[in-house]
Amino acid sequence: xxxxxxxxxLAHRLDPRSKLAVQLGFAATALAHTSPRALVAxxxxxxxxxxxxxxPLLETLYAxxxxxxFLSLAPVLAALTFGSPWLDLADGLTSARASYRVLLVLLVxxxxxxxxxxxxxxAAIQRxxxxxxxxxxxxxxxxVFRFLPVLQADLRTISDAMAxxxxxQRGAVDRASTLGLLGLSRAFDRADRLALAMQARCFAWxxxxxxxxxxxxxxxxxxxxAVLALSAAL
Numbered sequence: 001x002x003x004x005x006x007x008x009x010l011a012h013r014l015d016p017r018s019k020l021a022v023q024l025g026f027a028a029t030a031l032a033h034t035s036p037r038a039l040v041a042x043x044x045x046x047x048x049x050x051x052x053x054x055x056p057l058l059e060t061l062y063a064x065x066x067x068x069x070f071l072s073l074a075p076v077l078a079a080l081t082f083g084s085p086w087l088d089l090a091d092g093l094t095s096a097r098a099s100y101r102v103l104l105v106l107l108v109x110x111x112x113x114x115x116x117x118x119x120x121x122x123a124a125i126q127r128x129x130x131x132x133x134x135x136x137x138x139x140x141x142x143x144v145f146r147f148l149p150v151l152q153a154d155l156r157t158i159s160d161a162m163a164x165x166x167x168x169q170r171g172a173v174d175r176a177s178t179l180g181l182l183g184l185s186r187a188f189d190r191a192d193r194l195a196l197a198m199q200a201r202c203f204a205w206x207x208x209x210x211x212x213x214x215x216x217x218x219x220x221x222x223x224x225x226a227v228l229a230l231s232a233a234l
Contacts, residue, residue: 002063002113003149011053011115015214016124018221019112022049025228026108030101032232039100045228046104053111060110067106071099118145123209147194154186155179 006012011019026049030042050057061068079092122138129137158179162168167175214222 002060002110003145004117005114007054007115009052009054009115010217011049011111013215013217014115014221015212015218016116016120017128017212018214018218018225019116020124020128021225022221022228023108023112025225025232027105028232029228030105034094034097034101036097039097042101042104046107049108049111053115055107055111055114057107060107063110064103064106068103071103074099113145117210118142119210120212121145123212126209127212143194147190150190151183151187154190155183158182158186 026042026045029038033039033042050060075092075096078095079087079089081088119142122142125141126134126138128134162175162178167178170178
């Protein structure tokens with residue numbers, strides 16, 4: 001699972017607000033431009049961002065393996081037709097380009113997650129979006145970043161326990177239903193414990209968040225974000 005990893009890379013030294021701006025600009029550009037030349041340029045930009053955050057590519061792709069499965073199936077399903085010629089390569093190619101753009105956005109988001117602490121993300125959101133909406137969004141992002149790895153670890157534990165009891169020899173539907181039911185039960189238990197822990201720690205809507213300030217390194221990042229946003233608009 002992708003989580004924050006302390007380091008001294010260029011991406012780690014940037015303000016989370018500038019990194020969010022670059023990520024949003026990249027996503028907008030990736031959705032706006034679909035030509036092969038644009039995909040080559042977006043791939044280069046994504047590669048630079050991954051290097052700046054020192055993201056291990058193979059580990060990242062493995063963490064996104066389930067998303068990659070759906071992204072790889074989408075072009076095949078798009079190319080299939082219910083009549084002659086049974087296979088439309090143009091539709092499949094269009095879907096493949098769309099899947100590749102989504103993959104690039106996921107890789108850029110991995111660079112952000114690896115280089116940004118959860119508290120910094122919450123602080124960036126709450127100080128960018130004023131009032132209760134910013135607080136709700138900041139809390140939601142923080143809980144997702146902290147809660148999702150725990151749920152994935154629970155699913156791995158359940159899967160390993162099933163395999164130890166020869167559960168991997170049962171049918172695929174039976175395995176999936178058992179894993180889903182046990183996973184939901186564990187998720188609800190985790191949610192109850194999380195709510196109790198938040199009450200015990202006097203959960204605050206507006207806690208003391210880390211101080212954020214733009215440095216000279218952030219201004220080039222903001223320029224890159226602006227260029228990406230303009231390219232999407234034009």
